[in-house]
Structures are given as C-alpha cells and as structure tokens.
Amino acid sequence: MAEASIRSEKPKHIVFKGEEELSKSLAKYTADLSEKFVRERGAFTVVLSGGSLIESLRKLLEAPFVDSIEWARWHVFWVDERVVKKDHPDSNYKLAFDGFLSKVPIPPGHVYAINDALSPEGAADDYEACLRQLVKTEVLELSKDNGFPKFDLMLLGMGPDGHVASLFPGHPLVKENQRWVTFIKDSPKPPPQRITFTFPVINSSSYIAQVVCGSNEAAAVHNALGTEKTSDPLPAAMVTLKDGELTWFLDEAAASLLQDKASL
Numbered sequence: 001m002a003e004a005s006i007r008s009e010k011p012k013h014i015v016f017k018g019e020e021e022l023s024k025s026l027a028k029y030t031a032d033l034s035e036k037f038v039r040e041r042g043a044f045t046v047v048l049s050g051g052s053l054i055e056s057l058r059k060l061l062e063a064p065f066v067d068s069i070e071w072a073r074w075h076v077f078w079v080d081e082r083v084v085k086k087d088h089p090d091s092n093y094k095l096a097f098d099g100f101l102s103k104v105p106i107p108p109g110h111v112y113a114i115n116d117a118l119s120p121e122g123a124a125d126d127y128e129a130c131l132r133q134l135v136k137t138e139v140l141e142l143s144k145d146n147g148f149p150k151f152d153l154m155l156l157g158m159g160p161d162g163h164v165a166s167l168f169p170g171h172p173l174v175k176e177n178q179r180w181v182t183f184i185k186d187s188p189k190p191p192p193q194r195i196t197f198t199f200p201v202i203n204s205s206s207y208i209a210q211v212v213c214g215s216n217e218a219a220a221v222h223n224a225l226g227t228e229k230t231s232d233p234l235p236a237a238m239v240t241l242k243d244g245e246l247t248w249f250l251d252e253a254a255a256s257l258l259q260d261k262a263s264l
C-alpha cells in the first residue's frame, strides 16, 4: 500500500479576485503547455475532471486561444468517470462534450471516453488497457521513475470534502498503488459507481492544475494546503508531484481561510 504523502512545503497557489480572472489565466496556462508539448513531442495529453472545472475552461473557446491551439494534437482523457451512459446527465463525458469538446476540432479518435456498456470492473480494466495501448503507440509516455503513465497536463477539481477524481477521504482506494485505473461502487457522492485514476498515475503527471472556486471548498483548501503532518490527509493533499509542477488556481472565496491569500 502507498504511504500517505506528506508534503514538506506548500504547493504553489495563485489566488484570483474571481472565477472570471481565474478562467482567463487557466486558458493561458493550458495554451502555453499545449504549445510546449506539441513542439517537444508532437502531442498533448490532457486529463479532464468533471464538475465545475469544465465551466472554468470556457476561455479556451475564445480568441486568441481557440484559433492558436493545435487541437488536432490533443488527446483527451478523464481522471474519473461515472459508470453511466454517455448521454446521462451524470456523465463527465457529456459534461465535457456539451461544454467544451463539441466546440473545438479535436479528432474524435483522440477523445478517450469510457466504454459505457461495461460494469465498473470492466470499464476500469478496459480504460487501463486503452492507456497501455497508447503507451505502445507512443501517444502516452511512462514515468521513468515508477513506470506509471505520465500525462502532460491534468486539470483537476476538488469537492468540498477534499476529494479529487473519485478518490474520497477515508476510502481504501486512496491507497491503491498497483492499478492505473480502478473502480468504486460505493462513492459517497452520487452516482455510486465510478472509475478513477489512482494516485500513482495522478502523481506522475508533468503538470497539474488544481482548480477550486467558491466558499464551500474553503475549509478543504485550508486543510489541503497546510503543511501539518497527518496520518490521514485529505485526498487533495495527496496530490504531490516529485517530477512535475503542481499549481492551485483559487478564487478569493476558496482561498478565504488561507493566511497568504493576496489575489491577482
């Protein structure tokens, strides 16, 4: 089992006056990384969350980003997905498709949704097999450090309880350290059946933007960005990159309980 990651220092965090400013900055950050990875290796592997994150990506759909990004080089994945049909209101794929993916020319073959005909176990196995195939075709790289897939950018949200992906506080899945993709049938947040990337995959990323807005999340942000040692950290506090860059994008409401909350 993985040890609970304890940070020695606070990760980088940027506080914005409001969600509008955050969204603009997130678009530039994402576009700059797209340009870097397309130049360096001809592809950009991007992992999306569900929830409010998708709305915060809206500025990518506007000038100058929408015209300058090489969308054809993007490969899009989900850090977690609800095991429902792709046209179900709870589907993270549907949320991203309706609000973002249907508005940009990413080739449909580069959008890796789950197989919604399978059980949670089957869908997790199938998604992991898909990732392994993409390693063979060199779309996806492996971490030299631990052999887990290394995505270029993960765009993560966080729930008010401090969960990330479908990794919930106190749930044994936070300790999974073998699988790339696993499943949960008792998610405390509905719907109960989901698949999720595991922490070794999340923590092998090159870049992570942890995007959090609103006062409902303020206590979890305060907890997760603290450096106090605890044997039972929030999942959001377990996002930690040894060989990558983690940046928290916060609005003033989400940062309201932090001491250093000077905003841009």
Ligand SMILES: O=C1O[C@H](COP(=O)(O)O)[C@@H](O)[C@H](O)[C@H]1O
Pocket (backbone or CB within 6 Å): 048, 049, 050, 051, 052, 053, 080, 081, 082, 092, 156, 157, 158, 159, 160, 163, 164, 165, 166, 189
């Ligand atoms: O259930 C989920 O919740 C989290 C957080 O969502 P938010 O609406 O509070 O931002 C999300 O990141 C995850 O992908 C989703 O499945």
